[in-house]
Amino acid sequence: MKILVIGGGNMGLTYAQSFLHSRITNKEDMMILEKSPKKAETLALKDIGTVYGNAEDCIAKADLVIFAVKPQDCDVLFPSIKPLVHEQQVFLSIMAGVKIETITEALGVKKVIRAMPNLPAQIGMGMSAFTSSDEVTRIELVMVQNLINTTGKSIYVEKEEAIDAATAISGSGPAYVWYFMNAMILAAKEMGFSSAESELLVSQTFKGAVDLYNKEDFTCEEWIQKVASRGGTTEAALKSYLDNSVHKDIVAGAQAALKRAIELGKA
Numbered sequence: 068m069k070i071l072v073i074g075g076g077n078m079g080l081t082y083a084q085s086f087l088h089s090r091i092t093n094k095e096d097m098m099i100l101e102k103s104p105k106k107a108e109t110l111a112l113k114d115i116g117t118v119y120g121n122a123e124d125c126i127a128k129a130d131l132v133i134f135a136v137k138p139q140d141c142d143v144l145f146p147s148i149k150p151l152v153h154e155q156q157v158f159l160s161i162m163a164g165v166k167i168e169t170i171t172e173a174l175g176v177k178k179v180i181r182a183m184p185n186l187p188a189q190i191g192m193g194m195s196a197f198t199s200s201d202e203v204t205r206i207e208l209v210m211v212q213n214l215i216n217t218t219g220k221s222i223y224v225e226k227e228e229a230i231d232a233a234t235a236i237s238g239s240g241p242a243y244v245w246y247f248m249n250a251m252i253l254a255a256k257e258m259g260f261s262s263a264e265s266e267l268l269v270s271q272t273f274k275g276a277v278d279l280y281n282k283e284d285f286t287c288e289e290w291i292q293k294v295a296s297r298g299g300t301t302e303a304a305l306k307s308y309l310d311n312s313v314h315k316d317i318v319a320g321a322q323a324a325l326k327r328a329i330e331l332g333k334a
């Protein structure tokens with residue numbers, strides 16, 4: 068299967084490199100279309116397939132076309148490639164907020180898969196949600212899921228609205244985690260630890276807590292009970308979080324992200 072990634076930025080490069088590292092495809096079948104000549108030159112040095120500057124030279128050859136440009140760039144991209152695409156091709160879009168219907172209408176194609184990855188895809192620890200138009204066959208869907216899974220894990224969602232919800236949870240989620248980590252690092256520094264010590268104390272605590280959570284079959288609440296003994300330090304922190312409605316604020320933050328994802332999808 069010949070794969071064309073349009074947009075050789077952060078995500079496009081991550082996808083191309085993940086596919087190749089996993090050996091799910093090879094360099095001969097990988098193509099990247101990048102409009103910036105400088106970036107194209109840098110990409111060519113990475114030896115991750117053939118890099119093109121013109122859509123005319125590569126689109127028709129592809130079985131799978133991946134859209135990894137910024138959402139606002141598709142207004143220019145779609146009209147320019149419309150005469151070059153054909154109905155048998157499968158299209159995978161990772162552009163935030165761009166609906167399947169927008170793509171099928173703009174290009175006159177039918178087989179479209181929409182995925183929402185997140186940044187840890189860069190190290191093979193990403194989380195993606197994806198959905199597809201009815202015309203994508205089961206075999207095509209499995210092939211694309213195998214490609215997506217080279218960047219981490221994924222779930223298939225039936226309804227496209229769930230992609231907006233996944234954007235608010237796993238798409239933006241790494242930033243929420245870093246926000247909480249940053250607050251903990253500041254607290255550690257205030258308590259007298261050096262920057263390096265604070266970062267290690269916090270990052271290893273996050274990693275250990277998540278790994279333990281994934282290893283055993285307890286809920287977050289059950290794990291909290293295991294750490295928080297009555298009258299102890301953890302209980303004091305949790306009471307402070309409760310008094311300051313931190314839990315409610317985190318949920319409200321995710322809801323705000325969902326509202327924005329829906330607004331962007333309408334723009």
Ligand SMILES: NC(=O)c1ccc[n+]([C@@H]2O[C@H](COP(=O)([O-])OP(=O)(O)OC[C@H]3O[C@@H](n4cnc5c(N)ncnc54)[C@H](OP(=O)(O)O)[C@@H]3O)[C@@H](O)[C@H]2O)c1
Nearest residue numbers: 074076077078100101102103135136137138140144162163
């Ligand atoms: N980064 C994330 O964490 C993340 C997570 C989930 C989804 N996404 C989605 O992934 C997409 C890409 O994000 P990114 O962070 O990888 O963006 P990026 O680093 O800006 O990469 C996009 C690349 O596409 C190029 N490009 C623009 N128009 C083009 C065209 N017509 N033909 C060929 N290349 C073109 C851009 O070139 P110029 O720089 O010259 O414009 C740029 O090199 C976005 O739609 C975003 O919503 C990103």
